[in-house]
Amino acid sequence: MDQGLSLTSNVVIVSEELNQTDIDWSSLVKQGILAIIIRLSHGITQDTMAQNNLVNAHAVGLLVHGYHEYEGLDGEVDFSLNNASKLGLPAGAYMFLKGAPDENSSAFANNWQSAGWLIGTTDSSDHYYRWKIADQEPTQYDLWQFDNWHAFDATGKLIITPVNPTPSNDSVIPGIPESGAYVDYGYDSTGLLGGKSLGYSTNGVNFYAVITPFGIIFRQPDLDRISQGLINKLKLQSPNGTVFSLNITDEGLLITTKEDDKNVKN
Numbered sequence: 001m002d003q004g005l006s007l008t009s010n011v012v013i014v015s016e017e018l019n020q021t022d023i024d025w026s027s028l029v030k031q032g033i034l035a036i037i038i039r040l041s042h043g044i045t046q047d048t049m050a051q052n053n054l055v056n057a058h059a060v061g062l063l064v065h066g067y068h069e070y071e072g073l074d075g076e077v078d079f080s081l082n083n084a085s086k087l088g089l090p091a092g093a094y095m096f097l098k099g100a101p102d103e104n105s106s107a108f109a110n111n112w113q114s115a116g117w118l119i120g121t122t123d124s125s126d127h128y129y130r131w132k133i134a135d136q137e138p139t140q141y142d143l144w145q146f147d148n149w150h151a152f153d154a155t156g157k158l159i160i161t162p163v164n165p166t167p168s169n170d171s172v173i174p175g176i177p178e179s180g181a182y183v184d185y186g187y188d189s190t191g192l193l194g195g196k197s198l199g200y201s202t203n204g205v206n207f208y209a210v211i212t213p214f215g216i217i218f219r220q221p222d223l224d225r226i227s228q229g230l231i232n233k234l235k236l237q238s239p240n241g242t243v244f245s246l247n248i249t250d251e252g253l254l255i256t257t258k259e260d261d262k263n264v265k266n
Helices: 002-008 050-059 076-087 102-113 220-229 259-265
Strands: 011-014 035-042 063-069 094-098 118-121 129-133 143-145 150-153 182-186 197-201 208-212 235-237 243-248 254-258
Touching: 035 050, 035 076, 035 094, 050 063, 050 076, 063 076, 076 102, 094 102, 094 129, 102 118, 243 259, 254 259
Parallel strands: 011 035, 035 063, 063 094, 094 118, 118 129, 129 143
Antiparallel strands: 011 150, 143 150, 182 197, 197 208, 235 243, 243 254
8 A cells, every 4th residue: 555655645534543653744745645634532532632633733734624433422412512612623624423323423513514614424424525444445435544544535625725614704793684584494604603503694694593502592683672672661579579660760760669559550
């Protein structure tokens, strides 16, 4: 395979399990390596060499992608998302899922896409970028890993500078609805994480999540409408259950009126 490396290998895949003395960072680019896929986590644990590998990869000018190795643990989806975000995996980069059953891929993918990452897997699904690990060239693949760390990107997608697929070029305050506005499921374009949510777009481009895995998201226009509806309608309840209306005079003094007394006056 040594002869083939100079012809086919344009990506390397690294983790703490790879002997670090095997990595000659300064010579990788000279060998034709353009991109690297770094294991960022496995289960609910950060790869011990993730940070170091990221620093070294950036230092020699490699395009960086990441992967998470599936272990089937509770909280794995959230951990993988938060860990990769903290490590600084850029939007537009690929985040791969290694070793997960086909039916588990979508949970990871939906959450990772909210961070702006493109998705790849080692499973048999055709929905994502296909990472195949085999001694012999697979019949179908996008990325073929043919030894313990060398791989060939057949599509060229891993060796181009990542572009954020959902740039946060919108204001957090939605504009007035115009042509193309809609309500649907989608991924927030203002930087919120958490996967697919129910929300809306006011212009057909930017998407604002409302009902999310984090709960209901309120934005300033929503709060403005709520506050308008609360004018002269604030009520407080005392420990014994008595209800008081809260009002303010023209001089700025707060006054309370017992609801029973208010009803009698009316």
